[in-house]
Amino acid sequence: MRRDSQGIPGKVVATVASASPLYWKANIAQKLLIADTMHELSIALSIIDIASAEAERHGGGAVSAIHIKLGPLSGVVKEALMSAFQLAREQSPLSDSRLVVEQVPIVIYCAQCDAERHVASIQSLVCPTCSLPSGNVISGRELEVVALELQE
């Protein structure tokens, strides 16, 4: 089931801001050596840390799933993050939880069209309609924990 802080069925919102030291990090030091997804692994550990703290705030129930939003501009590859999560959760209090990744599209605001446009390529942030480049990214940079599923 899902809970949130406002008591409205919906989402627990937290943003992956910075990695904090995790007490079980030492336990997986050996696995860290063989992991070739160091960046994703530290992000996976941060996600687990955030989810643990949120679950604690909501009564400390076991976390069955962690939902995150991931944008192509976050620099994180979904597949790498998924396998890093498998590794990171092992010796954590969240060993039974799943990671559910929602991939969000790149959307820019085009001043010339006065409209939000979906961009197909991460390489060139230009309006697909009028070809004007835009630095105004509305979505696509997400790397956020958006919801937790907690067990009773």
Ligand SMILES: [Zn+2]
């Ligand atoms: Zn345009």
